[in-house]
Amino acid sequence: xxxxxxxxxxxxxxxxxxxxxxxxxxxxxxxxxxxxxxxxxxxxxxxxxxxxxxxxxxxxxxxxxxxxxxxxxxxxxxxxxxxxxxxxxxxxxxxxxxxxxxxxxxxxxxxx
Amino acid sequence: xxxxxxxxxxxxxxxxxxxxxxxxxxxxxxxxxxxxxxxxxxxxxxxxxxxxxxxxxxxxxxxxxxxxxxxxxxxxxxxxxxxxxxxxxxxxxxxxxxxxxxxxxxxxxxxxxxx
Numbered sequence: 001x002x003x004x005x006x007x008x009x010x011x012x013x014x015x016x017x018x019x020x021x022x023x024x025x026x027x028x029x030x031x032x033x034x035x036x037x038x039x040x041x042x043x044x045x046x047x048x049x050x051x052x053x054x055x056x057x058x059x060x061x062x063x064x065x066x067x068x069x070x071x072x073x074x075x076x077x078x079x080x081x082x083x084x085x086x087x088x089x090x091x092x093x094x095x096x097x098x099x100x101x102x103x104x105x106x107x108x109x110x111x112x
Numbered sequence: 113x114x115x116x117x118x119x120x121x122x123x124x125x126x127x128x129x130x131x132x133x134x135x136x137x138x139x140x141x142x143x144x145x146x147x148x149x150x151x152x153x154x155x156x157x158x159x160x161x162x163x164x165x166x167x168x169x170x171x172x173x174x175x176x177x178x179x180x181x182x183x184x185x186x187x188x189x190x191x192x193x194x195x196x197x198x199x200x201x202x203x204x205x206x207x208x209x210x211x212x213x214x215x216x217x218x219x220x221x222x223x224x225x226x227x
Binding site for chain 2: 004009035037041043044045046047050091098099100101102103104105
């Protein structure tokens with residue numbers, strides 16, 4: 001069975017600094033997709049970034065980038081130049097067919 | 113309205129009540145989902161509807177009853193719930209097909225409290 005593990009329940013970062021959130025997953029499949037979702041206090045899950053497993057190049061979206069290590073089954077999220085609006089719960093997710101399997105989330109606090 | 117809309121935003125119900133959660137998507141997607149989000153637990157997939165047909169029932173108790181009358185609307189009917197059913201219930205939609213798929217888009221959830 002596929003599982004997704006986020007080992008950091010909480011993280012904090014100073015505004016304008018960089019922070020990395022960790023995620024590991026377990027799968028026997030070779031072709032799959034990974035995502036990072038953000039859930040602010042408004043509760044709506046918002047897609048931050050996605051990575052196709054067949055692509056070796058790490059995905060990047062503005063200040064957000066991932067470090068995808070397929071052999072290690074690791075998928076970390078790096079947030080550069082952190083902003084107050086980045087404060088939220090961040091969930092790592094694995095896509096299996098038409099279903100998403102989520103980790104337990106990491107709460108990110110951003111201090112001014 | 114755009115995106116995925118859930119109503120109500122908050123719901124308090126007794127264990128003997130019957131209530132329904134509503135989800136509507138305006139994205140033209142063909143798949144809709146119910147997730148349960150409890151504190152300190154991963155989001156749990158409850159039900160999947162693809163082209164209005166239920167394709168997944170993730171061992172959900174029968175006190176939760178989904179309904180998908182069309183590809184834009186999804187309901188979750190609740191009856192004789194337990195206090196441990198208190199959680200945030202999230203609806204999501206996506207476009208699924210052999211030609212490709214989109215990521216899941218989520219609503220803002222219904223915060224359910226069972227007393």
